[in-house]
Amino acid sequence: MKTKLLLLIPVLVSFMACKKIAGTDVGGGGTTTTTTADGYSSDHIHNLNLIYFVPNDLDTLPGYQKRLSDLMLWGQKFYKDEMTRNGYPDKTFGMFVNSANRVKIIVIRGTKPKSSYPYSGGSGAVSQEINAYFAAHPADNTSEHTLVIMPRYEFKPDGTPSGGPFYGTGKWCYALDYEGLDIKNLGKTDADGKRFSVWFGGMMHELGHGLNLPHNCQKVSENETLGMALMWAGNGTLGISKTFLTATDCAILNVNQIFNKDNKTYYGPVKASITKIHADYVAAKSAIVVSGKFNSDTKVNSVVYYNDPNVNNEGTGVNHDYNAVTWESKAIGVDSFYVEMPISEFKYKDGSPYELKVKLVHDNGNVTETIYNYEFVNGIPVLKFSSRDEFSKQGWNVINVSSQETAAENGNAANLIDGMGNTYWHSQYSGTVAVYPHSFTVDMGTAKLVSGFSISQRSGLQRAVKDFEIQYSTDGQNFVSAGSLVLANANGAQYFSLPSKQSLRYIKLIAKSSYDGQSFAALAEVGAY
The missing domain is CATH 2.60.120.260 (Galactose-binding domain-like)
Structure with missing residues (x-):
């Protein structure tokens, strides 16, 4: 999925892993510490591949290793705190760190100038060279997830940095480094602080995409209590005001390869389908109630529900789904689901058509979705997609x-x-x-x-x-x-x-x-x- 950074501050709208040489059982709890030849360690087997990719007419920016290490460790803790708040304690993405609190960053020098790695379409050329590096150094690639950071190409007259790719593409994501991308600017509300919030918030937002997260926004009631969802416009508020991961985000991250410390196979093929669904607006609950059954050859941990409005004909799908309001429920037994979604939590009830994306969150990290269409009429949802009692297709x-x-x-x-x-x-x-x-x-x-x-x-x-x-x-x-x-x-x-x-x-x-x-x-x- 390709997703582009949404710059929300008005003045800006113009806008890794190494060879395992030791495995130590820690504290008798079954956790293995992976240590690399150059002194980095992690309690995860699969870790985020962190790449600093430098075009051949640029160089690394001053202090990049300390600056980016500080920020990535802060981001790792942010994700951990949000996972804990949502009922998944002690879970965050794995990352190699040394005794000096420096994160392992693999520097790869590009073979071409920055003009060959533009914002639009440049990710393909970057990933081709990184994959060539991984082919030559396979021990440096310990997971499916890669964050690529590139030095800024230039500054605009107003001080805004600009550069190469800055978006998510599947399990890879891209972000920008500039001299002010420093944790000392976290929480500041001056020009430097606001610029930092956009670019660092953008980095954490795009990392979310690289960790399998689609866009989604906060419920109406969450605006006051939790603030801005990171996968909505939280890329413009991180560090300045409340920013959070939704329950839906955390359910997906819970089965992510680098959020788990085991060595099982992730992201293998899944055959799954929703076999029955019933949806209705229940006036007594003032809620959309959805229930159903599914078939899956891979265990389903959670079911998540994305209600994506087509406001003012903005469209649906990738880059039109920032305003999708979401719910999460646990699978009931091995084949059922149920959720109540109060319409008071919906911002848009003005007749905009909706897509309801019901997604099965599988134990191997995959997410399979089925899409249903509905609309609001006079402020009330009209749902006509409940399934009929169909014949079994066995023997067909x-x-x-x-x-x-x-x-x-x-x-x-x-x-x-x-x-x-x-x-x-x-x-x-x-x-x-x-x-x-x-x-x-x-x-x-x-x-x-x-x-x-x-x-x-x-x-x-x-x-x-x-x-x-x-x-x-x-x-x-x-x-x-x-x-x-x-x-x-x-x-x-x-x-x-x-x-x-x-x-x-x-x-x-x-x-x-x-x-x-x-x-x-x-x-x-x-x-x-």
């Missing part, structure tokens, strides 16, 4: 597929009936591009008395299908049309009821057009109820 098959993409990605038509919302069928595009109409037939194995059909667009709505026709049959040869229909360009299951129940075995879907006007089609699931 997809046959007579017009095309499927299996070379460039897993767009196999079998994904349409696997019960997993994060997989999908995709029409062929490698080699010869398949064009509309696209079609496939689902064989349910035996005849069933069917009231209607469910269809889900690919999560995220890439290559969304618009116009389509459903046909059904008992013998797979003679089909009856259920009509030409239109799929909404929306996430979640969409239901199409028959006028009366029909006994049928085969369901044929003919996709006729797309929302993006292109030749490609994708769908996540097809079912019947």
Whole structure:
């Protein structure tokens, strides 16, 4: 996920690891201290890779090692304190530190001048050289998470520093160093202090992205008690006023590779799906109540809920989700969830459409999401995405597929009936591009008395299908049309009821057009109820 720094102070809007040579069991508690050849140690096996990347026409800035060490240790404690406040004591990101309280920073000299590493698009060139370094020095790469800090390129006339990449890209993130990035400026409200808060707050914000955190904001009631959420606009308040991590942030960090001291495998593939969901506004509670069930081949620790409004048609998704208000609940047993979200905690209730992103937080650090759409009407949420009681898809098959993409990605038509919302069928595009109409037939194995059909667009709505026709049959040869229909360009299951129940075995879907006007089609699931 690429996310850019949001500079909120008005005057500024223009805007590591080493070889393990010793493992010591500490205090009989099973904690292993990892010590490096150059005298740094950590009680984590996986640690943040901290890189100082210097273009070949620049040099490290004076005092960078002490300045950045002080700041990273402060940031490590900030994350630890917030984790503790949210019920996860003694958890923060691992980092190598020596006896002089200096953090291990790997300096990598770039092969090109600063002009080759611009803010926009420069991260690719930087990461390519860092990955080449890691390939040559594999013991220096102890985790999936990397923070890249680069010296500022110049100062603007008003004293604002500027430079290269400053955003998150997946599990990597980028930040800027300048001479005033010094802990002595923490908490100051003069020009130097405000500038520091933006750039250091920005560093901690982008680190959050590099630690798997999306944007989200504080609830209405949290403004007074906790202040500004770091993953919203807290990158302009850190050190000056109250800034915090949300419960949702901490639930995700709790399963992060470098927040845990074990050596298990993190971020392996996960197959998971929400199988049932019920959502309603309960007037007696003045709350949105959401419950449901999920399937997952990897343990789910928490379920988190992002309510992302499309205010003034700002859009949704990455870089439009700063104002998403969130909740967290623990998984109930091995397959259920429940949450109450009081609408008094929502800032926007003016008719703005919302995306509800229900995310399963897996024990191996992965997070899988399913997106549902709803809106507020006259200040009350209207939720129409509750699932129907669908037939089991066990024994079903997809046959007579017009095309499927299996070379460039897993767009196999079998994904349409696997019960997993994060997989999908995709029409062929490698080699010869398949064009509309696209079609496939689902064989349910035996005849069933069917009231209607469910269809889900690919999560995220890439290559969304618009116009389509459903046909059904008992013998797979003679089909009856259920009509030409239109799929909404929306996430979640969409239901199409028959006028009366029909006994049928085969369901044929003919996709006729797309929302993006292109030749490609994708769908996540097809079912019947």
